[in-house]
Amino acid sequence: MALSSWKELPIGTIITEPGNAREFKTGDWRSQRPIWDSEKCIHCLFCFIYCPDSSIKVNEEGKMTGIDLDYCKGCGICAEECPKEAIHMEIEKR
Numbered sequence: 001m002a003l004s005s006w007k008e009l010p011i012g013t014i015i016t017e018p019g020n021a022r023e024f025k026t027g028d029w030r031s032q033r034p035i036w037d038s039e040k041c042i043h044c045l046f047c048f049i050y051c052p053d054s055s056i057k058v059n060e061e062g063k064m065t066g067i068d069l070d071y072c073k074g075c076g077i078c079a080e081e082c083p084k085e086a087i088h089m090e091i092e093k094r
């Protein structure tokens with residue numbers, strides 16, 4: 001049976017297959033949201049390297065283009081590691 005959301009998983013079930021979190025938009029687990037300031041960004045991609053959810057979007061030229069909020073869980077590592085303070089965290093509003 002195909003599931004459209006992690007919320008449809010039976011209680012006690014976890015995402016167990018390597019890489020299968022991509023099938024579920026787990027970004028809505030987030031309680032804080034990263035806000036990216038493209039004006040401050042120098043495209044060093046530290047955030048890309050450190051992001052545990054591969055949620056930093058980068059184009060073919062190796063430039064950061066944004067954050068994929070479908071998968072970002074709001075851990076704040078990108079904001080912590082950014083050398084230019086180009087990312088800050090805000091409380092997620094739903």
Ligand code: SF4
Binds near residue numbers: 044082
């Ligand atoms: S770590 Fe900061 S400066 Fe570097 S690419 Fe990410 S947002 Fe831009």
Ligand code: SF4
Binds near residue numbers: 050052079
């Ligand atoms: S908050 Fe965490 S999961 Fe989201 S983009 Fe930053 S490092 Fe990745």
